[in-house]
Amino acid sequence: MRESIIDTDIHPAANPKHIAEFLPQPWRARWEMGNMGSPPLGYWNPNGVRRVDAIGPDGAPIASDPVHLSKLFFDPYGIEYGIFLTEPHQVLLTPEPDFAAAVASAINDVMIQRWLPVDARFRIAMHVSPVDPALAAREIHRVGDTPGVAAVMLPSGARMAYGDRYYDPIYQAACEHHLPVCMHPGTEGAGISGAPTSAGYPGSYFEWHTGLVSSFITHLVSLLAQGTFQKFPGLTFVLVEGGVSWIPPVLWRMDKNWKGLRKSVPWLDRLPSEIAREHIRMTTQPIEEPDRPGALQDMLGMFDAAKMLMFSSDFPHWDGDTPDFAGRHFKGELRRRVMSETAREVYRLPPPAGD
Amino acid sequence: MIRVAAIDELPPGARRLVQAGQRTIGVYNVGGTYVAVLNACPHELAPICLGRVDGTTLPSKPGEWRWGREGEILVCPWHGWEFDLLNGGRCLTDPRALRTYPVEIRDGAVWVAE
Numbered sequence: 001m002r003e004s005i006i007d008t009d010i011h012p013a014a015n016p017k018h019i020a021e022f023l024p025q026p027w028r029a030r031w032e033m034g035n036m037g038s039p040p041l042g043y044w045n046p047n048g049v050r051r052v053d054a055i056g057p058d059g060a061p062i063a064s065d066p067v068h069l070s071k072l073f074f075d076p077y078g079i080e081y082g083i084f085l086t087e088p089h090q091v092l093l094t095p096e097p098d099f100a101a102a103v104a105s106a107i108n109d110v111m112i113q114r115w116l117p118v119d120a121r122f123r124i125a126m127h128v129s130p131v132d133p134a135l136a137a138r139e140i141h142r143v144g145d146t147p148g149v150a151a152v153m154l155p156s157g158a159r160m161a162y163g164d165r166y167y168d169p170i171y172q173a174a175c176e177h178h179l180p181v182c183m184h185p186g187t188e189g190a191g192i193s194g195a196p197t198s199a200g201y202p203g204s205y206f207e208w209h210t211g212l213v214s215s216f217i218t219h220l221v222s223l224l225a226q227g228t229f230q231k232f233p234g235l236t237f238v239l240v241e242g243g244v245s246w247i248p249p250v251l252w253r254m255d256k257n258w259k260g261l262r263k264s265v266p267w268l269d270r271l272p273s274e275i276a277r278e279h280i281r282m283t284t285q286p287i288e289e290p291d292r293p294g295a296l297q298d299m300l301g302m303f304d305a306a307k308m309l310m311f312s313s314d315f316p317h318w319d320g321d322t323p324d325f326a327g328r329h330f331k332g333e334l335r336r337r338v339m340s341e342t343a344r345e346v347y348r349l350p351p352p353a354g355d
Numbered sequence: 356m357i358r359v360a361a362i363d364e365l366p367p368g369a370r371r372l373v374q375a376g377q378r379t380i381g382v383y384n385v386g387g388t389y390v391a392v393l394n395a396c397p398h399e400l401a402p403i404c405l406g407r408v409d410g411t412t413l414p415s416k417p418g419e420w421r422w423g424r425e426g427e428i429l430v431c432p433w434h435g436w437e438f439d440l441l442n443g444g445r446c447l448t449d450p451r452a453l454r455t456y457p458v459e460i461r462d463g464a465v466w467v468a469e
Contacts, residue, residue, distance in 0.1 A: 047434070321399070325399045
């Protein structure tokens with residue numbers, strides 16, 4: 001029997017013309033004028049962000065067409081389910097809250113009406129704008145129970161760390177609809193987000209991209225320290241495309257600090273690493289490639305990878321990992337957990353056919 | 356040997372793909388030098404011959420920009436790893452190299468040894 005593969009990070013691109021069809025006025029007129037909100041920061045990736053070979057036989061990008069994505073990505077790799085973190089993302093951080101929320105809704109409508117009916121393997125992490133959490137919660141209530149909606153996506157570019165109580169309405173709504181929240185990088189520095197690092201603006205895409213991990217560390221520590229998971233015990237928070245190897249030492253440091261500083265965070269009734277084990281999940285890509293392969297295996301023993309780690313390809317982005325490339329790091333039961341079963345639990349997906 | 360093309364069908368800057376059993380081999384004319392490489396990146400086995408042949412930024416001091424090697428560097432379409440077509444397919448940033456094949460010119464045509 002073929003191995004189950006659930007891919008937790010795929011990037012379809014919603015067609016701007018289709019987004020316009022679902023935008024109410026005045027936002028449709030604005031969108032059609034070409035003002036689509038905040039642009040990316042503009043760093044130069046010499047490879048382009050999307051793989052140049054991810055093109056269908058008709059010349060259309062595979063990720064822009066649901067049938068292409070089904071036949072040219074899901075089929076050849078045998079993907080059982082795929083979680084869509086649809087592009088664009090930057091617009092979610094555009095400073096006008098009503099516009100940002102309207103575009104998030106329109107993207108959700110495009111995906112629900114034009115993409116989900118094409119293939120039963122498709123699942124979407126719905127868009128919300130964190131600029132106004134009340135509007136984000138309203139959107140989760142609007143489409144959160146739609147079949148095929150499997151998660152809520154937040155951009156990791158942010159004006160405040162995600163443990164701040166400002167965002168609680170988003171977590172409240174996500175829990176009410178039993179949806180995990182998935183945080184994805186790439187918007188650091190865009191729109192109303194802060195500078196990409198705590199010390200300002202990197203000088204190249206290379207520096208910016210490597211430093212995205214600092215954004216993830218900030219959000220993870222904030223969520224654990226500010227008691228988000230005490231307030232929302234049903235919440236699962238997925239760190240998508242944040243890398244893996246930094247997690248154990250950051251949790252070690254938190255645990256050590258908690259032993260002497262618990263008085264300042266009295267809601268933390270146990271080691272932060274234990275809370276993380278229950279509520280935090282991570283995706284594999286971009287899995288680190290240390291010169292000594294054993295180093296990666298050592299790292300996988302430093303946290304509960306069988307419970308916390310889920311395969312992701314990041315297709316069609318330049319830094320993606322194929323299932324066979326990522327999967328070779330995981331053996332036996334760990335492989336089954338990472339390639340499919342943890343994701344099946346997190347996204348509440350049906351059991352494999354035949355079970 | 357597999358016949359790739361007549362010499363005038365593979366001018367400088369051109370590339371031809373040939374099939375050798377299950378394998379695809381890309382044959383490049385790099386400024387008059389013929390280079391044949393397996394269509395598989397040694398990193399994640401991407402179809403490297405779908406990548407572009409480009410120049411690159413030469414090693415330099417911080418803040419200094421020098422462009423060179425125009426038409427000599429094959430760039431992987433997945434992760435952007437750069438391979439030096441004129442130096443045995445060596446990667447500029449990793450110990451792994453492209454697999455290369457001998458090329459011969461015979462009877463007015465380019466041939467590759469699989």
